[in-house]
Amino acid sequence: MKQHAPPSHDMDAQDEADEREFENYVRTQNPVLVQAALWATRRTEGLGTTAEAEFQGWLRADPAHAVAYQEMEQSLDPVRALPDDKVQSLRESLRHKAPRGTPPQVLNASTGPVAEPIVQPASRPIKRPPQPALPSRRAWMAGIGRLFPQAATAVAVAALVGGGWAGWAHWRSQPTFAKNYATQRGQRLDIQLPDGSALQLDAATRIEVRLYRERREVRLVEGQAFFIVHANPQQPFDVQAGAMRITVVGTRFSVRHTLTGLDAGKSVLAVESGRVRVSQTGASGEARADDVTGRVELTGGQGVTVDEGGRLQPIVNVAPASVAAWRTGRISFNDTPLAEALAELERYGDTGLVVLDPTVGALRLGGSFNVRQAGTWAQALPSLLPVRLQQHDGVLEIIGLR
Incomplete structure (x- = not known):
């Protein structure tokens, strides 16, 4: 029997939700690192004369660009050596997660203004020379896949998140x-x-x-x-x-x-x-x-x-x-040492009671009590145990009967 594909509008809605979420993540990244990732992956694929000139201009525009690019190149080294099983795992996890559209882009001198640039506060102004526009994620993955199949998915991720090949996994691992x-x-x-x-x-x-x-x-x-x-x-x-x-x-x-x-x-x-x-x-x-x-x-x-x-x-x-009788303001003791029972009551408020004698603290008692009425509990103690209450130094000490 012929199987029908799920409604395309459901898949479109999910893709759009993923895209918005991914774009929000990209917007939080350092724009210099994002551009460094883009240049690193584009140069792996190969640049034409014009694009190479733009890249060199980007490097010269700010010393931070060269530093970021060198760090990104080093971060991609392990990507290029990924074993097949790791690549397949990444590819499977991203197959249905890649947004359909184009992530946030930056100004490109050759194409003119495009989508809103990534904005992030910085201690000094960031110079904006011509920079490469971001292609769609699926197109980027497909393009690199032809030239760099061993790590196509991982490199595509690095190109988009600006945080190395584990960027997407890191994003997925963050709490919502x-x-x-x-x-x-x-x-x-x-x-x-x-x-x-x-x-x-x-x-x-x-x-x-x-x-x-x-x-x-x-x-x-x-x-x-x-x-x-x-x-x-x-x-x-x-x-x-x-x-x-x-x-x-x-x-x-x-x-x-x-x-x-x-x-x-x-x-x-x-x-x-x-x-x-x-x-x-x-x-x-x-x-x-x-x-x-x-x-x-x-x-x-x-x-x-x-x-x-x-x-x-x-x-x-x-x-x-x-279960959880404390929700109704009750607490129950069952053959509980007096010192332990007193410590439990202290969790709910100052009882004004102390036990200094370990022998008295070891006396056992039982019963159900209102946690808001520690005074009533204290008054009942002499009828429950062989003890008496003695006032001194602003507290009531529970003392054993001699």
Whole structure:
């Protein structure tokens, strides 16, 4: 049966979007480097007498031009030696990404004014002698491909981005959204990300969000957060928390990684719904591909911890309704040392309480408490543990009964 090609208007729209995005990138580049890349690739192909004279004029116009050209020539040396598999990889990645039209151009003495020049602030004026106009990306790639097939794609990229043969890969690797968020003690924050995902940060929490074209990454530096991830199989969502790496497509879960309070030094995950893959990582944050013992998959109602030593602990069952109870202003202790419970409450505000005796700090307690009512918790302590409160130096010390 005959297969029909996709509607051309869809492809045109995608091409136009890619072109606009690529043009915006080119506009951020140093115009001297862009022109150096163009001259380097044109001279590889071969210049006529007139073009060679223009090139020599460009070199003489500013000492910076010669320096930039020499650097660009050196950067193209590895391109010319690219193995076939690298060239093919580049060619495949760019085949459907090359914009159809002509990127921003500069003034050309032989053809007159063309499109808007690339503008970038500089410490001193940049002289503008006759410079080569940019052909369309596809035409440029095809032209060089005939004369320089071993690295046609890579050279075309270098000609357009002015940053060496890896310029396009570098551009593709830059985040489309990058922002850091932080909450203070006692503060909460709701965040809506551009991809449709939502984050809720607890008190004293710091995260770093980076959204890329092919992946989404969040680093939980400290604190705890609840994630509602918008499903997108083409753009996995990764969360790095201490020695734990979490990968999802779309789900709801909480992650905790704190230096004080409950589970200090550990990374704790609890899944409310959906499916989550967890890996234990090294100092680099990357999971070992061959370490199947350091990876597990969890579903709703399950949780797992990576301990202080980076070791993945057994999966445990959790009540979905209890996941991230701090969102409702509650905190629960279960056979928790008093010192640890007090440190956890301090994340939400100054309690005015201190524990100086290690023996008292080791006493265990349980129960659910409102994080906004530390005073009520303090008043209840003598009925929960063999302790009393003693006022001195502006604080209440929790003292054991003799």
